[in-house]
Amino acid sequence: MATLGHPVVHFLYADLLSAVWRVFQNWVEMGTLRRIHHLVAKVHLHLAGFEAGGSEEQVLRYWFSVLRGLWALGRRLVHSSAGGGRSVLKRSVENARSYYTLSWVNTRLIPSPFLLPH
Structure with a gap:
């Protein structure tokens, strides 16, 4: 973003397969999400994810911590x-799906001057 001179990304779609959880964690930790207005992502639940492991309880806690990080940065589903x-x-879980497409908006992003009414 910095190299290309983009201070804000208005829309980002991510289908990162099993890497989505680590990428989201990195974006939370690096502050990248502060500059993304609308994020749509496919999250996969059939596997723990890239570089994620442990017991089922540990994986679920990890996923929850990543989602909590999104919330803490102002993301609202x-x-x-x-x-x-x-x-x-x-x-096999009867009332669940293997993946979901989720859409969040950033409630803390300062609007771009290009989006303000003239």
Whole structure:
């Protein structure tokens, strides 16, 4: 973003497969999410994720901590849609899906002057 001179990204769609949780964690820690207005991502639940592991409870706590980090930076979930499959952490779960597409908006982003009415 800095190299290209983009102080704000207005819309970002991410389908990072099992890496989504580590990428989100990195974006939270580095502050990158502060500069993204609308984030849509497909989150996969059938596997723990890239570089994530441990017991099922540890993985769920990790996922929750990443989502809590999104919330702490002002992300608010505005839409979700269920994908296919019924596997969560390699287990068949009747009332769940293997992935979801989630849409968040940044409630703390200072609007770009290009988006303000003239």
